[in-house]
Amino acid sequence: MTELPDPHRFSHVTDWVFDLDNTLYPHHTNLFSQIDVRMTSYVSELLSLSREDARTLQKELYREYGTTLAGLMERHRIDPDDFLQKVHDIDYSWLVPDPSLGTAIRQLPGRKFIFTNGNRSHAERAARQLGILDHFDDIFDIVAADLTPKPARQTYERFAALHAVTGPKAVMFEDLARNLAVPKSLGMTTVLVVPRNFEPTFSEIWERDADYEDDVDFVTDDLGSFLSRIVGTAD
Template identity: 70%
Template sequence: MQTSSTNSSSFRHVREWVFDLDNTLYPHHSNLFSQIDQRMTGYVSELLQLPREEARRVQKDFYLRYGTTLKGLMEHHGVDPDDFLEKVHDIDYSWVDPDPALGAAIRDLPGRKFIFTNGDKGHAERTARQLGILDHFDDIFDVVAADLVPKPASESYDKFRALYRVDCTRAAMFEDLARNLVVPKELGMTTILVVPNNFEPTFAEIWESDRQRGDVDHVTDDLAGFLRGVAQSL
């Protein structure tokens, strides 16, 4: 494991760059995902006719058990995924500031670049466009393309790598959740955990709070700076 510094040998082999979206490509402090989170609570509350506090408990229970709230709602209540995804992603994207430094860093990486998200493609496109980085990606693999099977389920990664013929031994994956890096690491990817800037808890505390943690190769709280270091080392 390393922090934001990189060594030149770690990424020389990488030609496939895979990025989670929420709280990874945009900074955690932008709080964009809080809008989605609140809309999910409201959706569960309206669907099940529950007070918001109880609806939130149901929402988080489904998230922990199924990987996404949507998966739990589909399993137990037959929710239309298109309706859910449209409503929870009806948010204000201006909360995210454009990040030209991140765009330049992604652009300078050799090989293909993908967004791999448990959200939908429209949300990923709007977010990446607001960041000013959309044009630097070859494609977006969303939860719909994964047949609504979210990370960290191995089936989701299998569909991703089969669709794009990804050589995992030449791939790197960036995520804000360690449990979503377990399968990529097993497949041979280089794994990078992205944590919030100036994160107060120690790395050990982050590690211990993640119920399905894996062997992460690198940790950074500055994605653009980390990628600049990678590009300079290649």
Template identity: 80%
Template sequence: MTQTPDASRFAHVTDWVFDLDNTLYPHHTNLFSQIDVRMTAYVSELLTLSREDARALQKELYREHGTTLNGLMKRYGIDPDDFLMKVHDIDYSWLVPDPVLGAAIHQLPGRRFIFTNGDRTHAERAARQLGILDHFDDIFDIVAADLTPKPSHATYEKFTTLHSVIGTNAVMFEDIARNLAVPKKMGMTTVLVVPNNFEPTFSEIWESDPDHEDDVDYVTDDLAGFLGRIVADR
């Protein structure tokens, strides 16, 4: 399910911006599911709830506030550092090094960034396990965003201002369509990354959102292949 990139749409790109979870590594690795389980456990322990009630609340906070962390901070005033440390205490060995993806990212002309709602430590561990960490110029994490997650417009403004990114010269890769709305308004080319062999019935991690179809320029279930074609056509 990969659309062939039009070389002319990427010829001007000088800044390549990538989400991390379920984007730079594929959904089927189930890495994010470990984080998801730990977030449920955190909510359960914090509020003395059953796992089922904690998970329901966790998803409610996510829907209303963009991330579970943001919701917990606003409703319950939790310590974000404690939350980030506990939910990212996971096994990264599930990630398989991806030399093909690494080579494609390395060949992209210009700067390359990881832009994540997770924290820097998580991003570094995941990217290092994939073998791609050294190919990035910087990581913009939830702490750099003052704990305000995508899709907040202010968070994208912080990122573009910090790194002097001009939207019309950038492309954003994301697995959640609504997180591409602001980049699209900024003039970025947008690419939605979906699970391999994506089925329309799947909606737990990848969030199909008809309201944001116009914010997506390309869809791919093979990020390495998509980038490889861009590099080959330049």
């Protein structure tokens, strides 16, 4: 369903900003499901809840605070380092190296960043498994964000200040439209990366972002093809 972009629409871009989970690697790899299961286990063990009750609370925290971590810190004063280490202890072999994506990212003119609500170690391991890690200038993770997750405006502003990113010269790629609202307001071009053919698992009510449609400039379900078109290597 990818609508390949006019490369001229991106000729002004000098900073390319990518979310990680379900963005740089596709939704159908299901890697995040491992993290999701570990978060449920963490909540269950922390609060002595059944897995069903723990998952219900986990999603409640996600909706209210933006991430499960933020909610657990606010309500239960947990150690964020312990949480991040445990929930990212996963099997990265689920990710298949993507040489064409790597080539497209490498050829993009300007700087490239990973901007994630996960931690740096997770981003590095995932990007390394994909074969794209060396193409990025830096990773802005939840620790760099002072543990305040997207879509909080101060987190984007912190990122932009740290790397001297000017909105009108930047583009943001994300799998959640709500996380594109602030970038759009800062003048960034915005690209929503959706699952291939809008897989049914993507349609959970709490993940729908219909109210943010106006914050999305482009939509793609194939990031590699989208970027290849921009750099002029698409078929």
